[in-house]
Amino acid sequence: MHVSALPRPCIGPFDQPMSLDGAHQPPRLQPVHAFSTASVEPARQFEAWQALCGAFLELTVPGDPRAGYAARCTTWKLGPLALASVTAPETRHRRTLPQIRRDAIDHWVIRLPHHGIQRIRTGTGSAEMPAGLPFVLSLARALEGERSDLAWTDLFVPRDLFPGLSTVIDRSLHRPLGSSLGLLLSQYLGALNLQLPGLTEAELPRLVTATRAMVSACIAPSPETRDAAAPLLDQARLERARNAIRQNMRSPTLTPKRLCRLVGMSRSQLYRLFEPMGGVARHIQAERLREAHRALADPDNARDIHEIAEDLGFFDASAFSRIFRREYGCKPSDVRAAALSGTGEIPLRQSPAQAPAGTLTALLRALR
Numbered sequence: 001m002h003v004s005a006l007p008r009p010c011i012g013p014f015d016q017p018m019s020l021d022g023a024h025q026p027p028r029l030q031p032v033h034a035f036s037t038a039s040v041e042p043a044r045q046f047e048a049w050q051a052l053c054g055a056f057l058e059l060t061v062p063g064d065p066r067a068g069y070a071a072r073c074t075t076w077k078l079g080p081l082a083l084a085s086v087t088a089p090e091t092r093h094r095r096t097l098p099q100i101r102r103d104a105i106d107h108w109v110i111r112l113p114h115h116g117i118q119r120i121r122t123g124t125g126s127a128e129m130p131a132g133l134p135f136v137l138s139l140a141r142a143l144e145g146e147r148s149d150l151a152w153t154d155l156f157v158p159r160d161l162f163p164g165l166s167t168v169i170d171r172s173l174h175r176p177l178g179s180s181l182g183l184l185l186s187q188y189l190g191a192l193n194l195q196l197p198g199l200t201e202a203e204l205p206r207l208v209t210a211t212r213a214m215v216s217a218c219i220a221p222s223p224e225t226r227d228a229a230a231p232l233l234d235q236a237r238l239e240r241a242r243n244a245i246r247q248n249m250r251s252p253t254l255t256p257k258r259l260c261r262l263v264g265m266s267r268s269q270l271y272r273l274f275e276p277m278g279g280v281a282r283h284i285q286a287e288r289l290r291e292a293h294r295a296l297a298d299p300d301n302a303r304d305i306h307e308i309a310e311d312l313g314f315f316d317a318s319a320f321s322r323i324f325r326r327e328y329g330c331k332p333s334d335v336r337a338a339a340l341s342g343t344g345e346i347p348l349r350q351s352p353a354q355a356p357a358g359t360l361t362a363l364l365r366a367l368r
Contacts, residue, residue, distance in 0.1 A: 106140035116150030
């Protein structure tokens with residue numbers, strides 16, 4: 001069964017974008033629908049939301065449904081897949097066996113809650129799904145539950161897409177995927193959601209192939225699926241480590257050894273990921289210097305240069321000035337003077353390091 005069976009409103013054709021010289025550009029991906037209850041009077045907002053989702057879920061709210069229901073949903077069709085980005089208030093939900101027999105929709109749903117809590121009960125038990133961890137639902141199984149005010153991303157996956165993995169995926173149902181691979185899948189879905197508006201229809205086949213590989217490797221890992229998704233997994237791990245560096249760059253104890261503990265990687269794995277970027281320590285230093293440059297170039301930042309440097313772990317003023325000049329070709333005081341005089345920011349020199357070939361970043365750039 002294909003995701004095209006999912007209920008959605010009809011839409012009209014989209015105009016093809018044109019370049020400045022009048023030539024037609026490849027059509028960009030467009031959502032199959034983007035719906036917000038803000039366009040509906042408050043007394044009918046929940047009714048409108050039920051019309052969108054009620055075909056395969058029974059929904060109820062704890063209070064008066066006529067008091068207003070601020071929700072929105074944007075759905076993209078990605079070949080045999082669909083991805084929905086949703087925000088909705090506290091709601092109870094139920095999918096019953098009569099509904100399953102009636103609509104015959106049996107897709108898996110990989111759900112990533114961005115904030116809020118969801119609880120699910122099935123015939124075999126109950127579970128709580130915290131924010132930040134993906135989990136798998138099956139629309140072929142009866143369930144019920146409730147959620148708090150919640151924002152989430154759903155990836156609808158037809159069973160025909162993984163004919164040999166049904167048993168393995170079904171064993172992962174209704175529990176948070178809290179392993180390192182589950183966290184990587186979480187980051188991939190978040191990045192996918194952000195990248196979609198910039199992609200074209202011609203890029204869909206490769207996007208579907210990459211997503212299939214990522215889902216297989218993270219939910220049903222095997223030597224074969226991990227080999228197929230190895231570049232994507234490495235890029236997700238790299239982004240996870242880079243996020244940890246950005247969040248902890250002001251900590252004087254941020255070293256490669258501590259970073260290994262923060263992201264749950266071995267020393268050799270971490271060093272391999274950062275090798276094309278000059279190494280782990282080099283990247284930590286570069287992120288700190290970049291943040292120092294931003295602060296110095298901000299005319300509203302009144303802190304002294306040495307205070308900015310110490311805040312980012314540079315406790316020797318002369319060493320900081322020397323390292324800064326080697327990185328950007330100018331002294332910290334030059335950047336501060338340019339910002340305060342209003343003559344313009346001294347540009348940030350671009351790092352020569354490029355995304356490693358075969359990574360997710362390189363793949364998305366190549367899809368243009």
